[in-house]
Amino acid sequence: MIRFENITVTFGDFTAIPGLNLEVKPGEFFTLLGPSGCGKTTALRTLAGFIEPSAGEVYVDGKAVTRLPSDKRQVGMVFQNYALFPSMSVAENIAFGLRVRKEKSAESDRLVRDIAKRVDLSDDQLRKNVAELSGGQQQRVAVARALVLQPKILLLDEPLSNLDAKLRHQLRQQLKDLQSEFGITTVYVTHDQDEALAMSDRVAVFNKGVVEQVGTPQSIYDESATEFVCNFIGDSSRLTASFVAELNRLSNHSLDPAANSYLRVEKASLEPSGGNGSAVPVDGTVVSKTYHGLHSRYVVRCHGSEVRLLVKEDGAVHPETGSQATVYVQPSHVLQYDPETGRTLRSRLPEAARP
Amino acid sequence: MSSTGRSTGTSVRSMFRSPSVLIVGVVLTWFIAAFLVWPNANVLIQTFFPDGSFSGRAAERLYSSQRAMKSLGNSFLLAVALSITVNVVGIFIVLVTQYFKIRGSKILFLGYATTFIYGGIVLAAGYKFIYGDKGIVTGYLLSMFPGMDPGWFSGFFAVLVVMTFATTTNHMLFVTNALKGVDFQTIEAARNMGASDWTILRRIVLPMLKPTLFAVTVLSFLTGLGALSAPQVLGGRDFQTITPMILTFTNSPSSRDLAALLAVILGLATMLMLAVMTRMEKGGTYFSVSKVSAGLQKQQISNPVANAVVHALAYLLFAVYTLPVVLIVLYSFADGAAIQTGELSPGSLTLDNYVRVLTQPSGLRPFLISITYSALAAAIVVGGLLFVARLLQKYRNWVTSLVEYLLHIPWILPSALLALGLILSYDHPNPLVGGAVLTGTTVILLVAFVTVKIPFTLRMLKASFASVNSSLEEAAGIMGAKTLYIFRRILLPIVLPSAAAVTALNFNSMLDDYDTAIFLAHPLFQPLGLVIKANTDGAEGVEGVSNTFVYTVLLMIITGVTMYLVYGRSGRKTGRTAKAAAGGKDSTTAAGPDAVPVTPARVP
Numbered sequence: 001m002i003r004f005e006n007i008t009v010t011f012g013d014f015t016a017i018p019g020l021n022l023e024v025k026p027g028e029f030f031t032l033l034g035p036s037g038c039g040k041t042t043a044l045r046t047l048a049g050f051i052e053p054s055a056g057e058v059y060v061d062g063k064a065v066t067r068l069p070s071d072k073r074q075v076g077m078v079f080q081n082y083a084l085f086p087s088m089s090v091a092e093n094i095a096f097g098l099r100v101r102k103e104k105s106a107e108s109d110r111l112v113r114d115i116a117k118r119v120d121l122s123d124d125q126l127r128k129n130v131a132e133l134s135g136g137q138q139q140r141v142a143v144a145r146a147l148v149l150q151p152k153i154l155l156l157d158e159p160l161s162n163l164d165a166k167l168r169h170q171l172r173q174q175l176k177d178l179q180s181e182f183g184i185t186t187v188y189v190t191h192d193q194d195e196a197l198a199m200s201d202r203v204a205v206f207n208k209g210v211v212e213q214v215g216t217p218q219s220i221y222d223e224s225a226t227e228f229v230c231n232f233i234g235d236s237s238r239l240t241a242s243f244v245a246e247l248n249r250l251s252n253h254s255l256d257p258a259a260n261s262y263l264r265v266e267k268a269s270l271e272p273s274g275g276n277g278s279a280v281p282v283d284g285t286v287v288s289k290t291y292h293g294l295h296s297r298y299v300v301r302c303h304g305s306e307v308r309l310l311v312k313e314d315g316a317v318h319p320e321t322g323s324q325a326t327v328y329v330q331p332s333h334v335l336q337y338d339p340e341t342g343r344t345l346r347s348r349l350p351e352a353a354r355p
Numbered sequence: 356m357s358s359t360g361r362s363t364g365t366s367v368r369s370m371f372r373s374p375s376v377l378i379v380g381v382v383l384t385w386f387i388a389a390f391l392v393w394p395n396a397n398v399l400i401q402t403f404f405p406d407g408s409f410s411g412r413a414a415e416r417l418y419s420s421q422r423a424m425k426s427l428g429n430s431f432l433l434a435v436a437l438s439i440t441v442n443v444v445g446i447f448i449v450l451v452t453q454y455f456k457i458r459g460s461k462i463l464f465l466g467y468a469t470t471f472i473y474g475g476i477v478l479a480a481g482y483k484f485i486y487g488d489k490g491i492v493t494g495y496l497l498s499m500f501p502g503m504d505p506g507w508f509s510g511f512f513a514v515l516v517v518m519t520f521a522t523t524t525n526h527m528l529f530v531t532n533a534l535k536g537v538d539f540q541t542i543e544a545a546r547n548m549g550a551s552d553w554t555i556l557r558r559i560v561l562p563m564l565k566p567t568l569f570a571v572t573v574l575s576f577l578t579g580l581g582a583l584s585a586p587q588v589l590g591g592r593d594f595q596t597i598t599p600m601i602l603t604f605t606n607s608p609s610s611r612d613l614a615a616l617l618a619v620i621l622g623l624a625t626m627l628m629l630a631v632m633t634r635m636e637k638g639g640t641y642f643s644v645s646k647v648s649a650g651l652q653k654q655q656i657s658n659p660v661a662n663a664v665v666h667a668l669a670y671l672l673f674a675v676y677t678l679p680v681v682l683i684v685l686y687s688f689a690d691g692a693a694i695q696t697g698e699l700s701p702g703s704l705t706l707d708n709y710v711r712v713l714t715q716p717s718g719l720r721p722f723l724i725s726i727t728y729s730a731l732a733a734a735i736v737v738g739g740l741l742f743v744a745r746l747l748q749k750y751r752n753w754v755t756s757l758v759e760y761l762l763h764i765p766w767i768l769p770s771a772l773l774a775l776g777l778i779l780s781y782d783h784p785n786p787l788v789g790g791a792v793l794t795g796t797t798v799i800l801l802v803a804f805v806t807v808k809i810p811f812t813l814r815m816l817k818a819s820f821a822s823v824n825s826s827l828e829e830a831a832g833i834m835g836a837k838t839l840y841i842f843r844r845i846l847l848p849i850v851l852p853s854a855a856a857v858t859a860l861n862f863n864s865m866l867d868d869y870d871t872a873i874f875l876a877h878p879l880f881q882p883l884g885l886v887i888k889a890n891t892d893g894a895e896g897v898e899g900v901s902n903t904f905v906y907t908v909l910l911m912i913i914t915g916v917t918m919y920l921v922y923g924r925s926g927r928k929t930g931r932t933a934k935a936a937a938g939g940k941d942s943t944t945a946a947g948p949d950a951v952p953v954t955p956a957r958v959p
Binding site for chain 1: 824826827829830831832833834835836840844845848849
């Protein structure tokens with residue numbers, strides 16, 4: 001459906017994207033994830049036609065669109081701040097593109113009402129000025145305005161970043177539902193890993209203009225292909241060589257102590273059970289314990305590593321700060337990366353997930 | 356935005372692909388060449404190359420002219436003195452209205468703010484009619500002290516007093532704004548560490564106002580240097596400054612090289628001061644570095660004696676500011692006898708002056724001429740620059756940078772130099788304007804008005820366009836809207852409130868213009884400023900004085916209404932609407948689409 005082929009984007013002397021290759025499948029909810037300045041928005045804007053790359057081609061349905069103006073690419077876009085026109089009512093905003101296309105008034109009205117209904121905007125809200133709407137309602141107007149032109153692709157540029165946490169959670173589900181309902185190929189840009197994991201069919205993790213890994217949310221999380229992805233996604237503890245050597249000594253595993261090793265917080269436990277049946281016990285001292293309601297967050301120092309882990313608060317007595325504790329770790333859960341290249345040392349990573 | 360690969364959206368080549376850019380570019384190039392570059396270059400040529408080769412004759416003549424040299428000295432004396440007095444009075448009135456807890460500070464503010472609604476020649480004339488040798492207050496004083504000099508309010512002292520009170524408007528605009536940006540937590544922290552009121556003011560608050568104080572000091576200096584109407588009206592024979600001299604020499608064809616050289620000196624001094632100001636502004640961080648700054652709360656002066664003294668001084672200044680306004684309003688209703696004797700009684704109050712000014716052609720004509728000039732110039736400059744500002748904001752390359760610098764020429768050069776340049780360049784058929792002669796026509800003043808207003812208008816409109824979120828344009832573009840359609844349907848409605856405000860402020864500032872009109876006005880179409888000045892010379896007798904009072908009141912009403920429409924209404928605009936107008940962009944940006952433009956003080 002969408003293909004970036006060797007796309008390079010430069011701004012003066014700065015290369016924002018040094019040769020991007022990426023494919024998005026039809027009907028997919030595809031997320032470009034990464035920290036600020038990683039090139040994800042640049043990639044999206046290149047697809048939208050706002051940035052012309054200095055090299056490479058963008059294909060949509062097999063057709064090169066790199067030199068087509070943005071309005072000829074059949075893409076709809078929802079901007080970070082929604083970019084609603086303040087001088088127009090909600091209905092006028094949604095109808096803007098139809099009006100530009102010189103759609104007949106009656107047909108335009110029908111299409112506006114139809115799309116408004118589908119995104120849950122009432123007739124009363126259609127008559128309002130956009131400034132009178134809440135953040136969530138403004139977002140729905142922006143989505144309706146993009147979808148009413150029946151684009152092939154919907155582009156979403158961090159549309160939830162301006163909202164408070166509660167509304168963000170609520171709206172990301174609505175967005176996902178709308179995407180499923182319309183079945184439209186969607187490219188979503190975010191720096192929020194929670195959003196990316198919860199909404200996407202597949203995710204591309206960007207770092208300094210380069211795609212570090214492409215995969216399903218689960219594969220990205222469980223099988224992070226690079227040290228950057230491992231650090232950026234989820235919460236991990238860095239393990240020392242001494243800790244890794246101790247794991248090798250206590251088990252029949254042969255982890256590389258010289259590698260950069262990480263352990264996800266949920267993969268360590270203070271109990272031998274709880275999914276860690278074949279776990280190896282490593283003794284340590286509780287450095288800190290912070291209460292978070294449903295669970296407590298522990299930092300346990302073992303063999304020079306500060307292992308972070310979560311303990312469910314179920315009324316049981318747990319060790320306090322300064323006391324001795326045993327951390328249970330399954331060596332196969334340890335993620336290891338080449339210190340030189342930052343790439344995973346595991347060979348079982350599926351080919352498709354490799355960048 | 357686009358990358359610097361095969362093509363760039365801001366490159367010169369891509370910019371000139373647009374036909375609208377080409378058309379605007381051609382018109383703009385002609386305008387800049389004809390009215391901004393050539394007139395000023397011509398002044399330099401006529402000064403230093405009068406016969407085609409370099410000549411220092413103008414400098415020699417200037418050096419040997421006692422009057423000219425004295426005027427130069429007077430100008431610098433006035434500039435330096437004004438820089439000090441304006442700061443003393445200006446800082447004081449800002450502190451008593453914004454920083455200290457002073458009883459009736461809102462009333463005080465209104466009194467000090469009277470210079471917002473009348474300035475320039477009107478203010479100078481008002482002071483002369485009140486304090487001058489035949490003034491109303493002088494009349495009272497003479498009846499009490501018959502031996503006193505009736506011309507006590509003239510010369511350097513009178514000019515300095517009038518200009519000081521007129522120029523504090525800059526403090527009320529800029530220093531007040533800077534003071535509001537002081538983080539109150541820094542004051543609380545200082546107090547917590549045992550600092551006194553005076554120490555906090557001297558060590559914490561005033562240093563944070565430094566850049567603004569420096570800027571207004573430079574503005575005051577330049578104001579003093581280029582003063583025209585106050586020295587003309589109140590300076591008398593002994594205190595004339597550069598600009599009145601330029602005017603005098605301009606009117607004598609054999610001395611125009613002297614006028615040109617004086618104008619060049621004035622221009623160089625202005626450029627030097629502005630360069631110093633820009634350099635100083637770049638150094639140091641004076642504003643709050645706090646991420647969560649607290650709003651300023653007014654401070655009680657803890658020493659009761661100091662508190663009483665500050666209160667007394669504040670109300671004394673209030674009287675100084677408001678007395679001319681009150682008297683002008685009262686005497687605008689007075690009959691001729693009351694104006695002549697200075698004795699006002701309820702029986703002497705009449706509407707005759709207003710009826711005469713508003714119904715008789717001689718009274719109404721200057722008013723209508725000024726309104727026509729101001730309205731035309733305000734509409735032309737804003738209408739034209741709407742397109743130019745948009746193009747300069749959209750395309751950023753060396754061509755647009757150059758154009759922008761050239762359009763700021765009227766900001767860095769004094770109006771006397773610009774006016775002289777226009778006179779010298781268009782007093783003969785000139786191919787730049789199709790072989791026409793402009794000097795002595797009604798058009799040349801309109802051209803000057805438009806030219807002088809370009810920098811302020813351009814800055815405000817460009818800021819207004821820049822504050823519109825670029826996503827709005829992209830959103831419209833992705834839906835197929837073309838450039839002109841986007842400009843008309845999306846951008847224009849957003850920047851229109853700012854454009855309207857700038858138009859109104861431009862209109863106001865030109866209504867009582869004297870400094871430009873005195874050089875360029877058509878003899879048969881004399882605008883208000885010139886008529887008011889003539890009345891201060893006693894040209895029209897008592898009727899002229901009463902007409903001036905009426906003009907002043909009418910101007911104050913017009914300016915007051917404009918100020919209310921621009922500042923009063925925008926102040927009450929809800930944050931929500933303003934935010935929406937900025938396309939959701941952070942509303943803390945310097946000049947949003949509805950940002951209220953600020954014009955410097957109009958000084959006599």
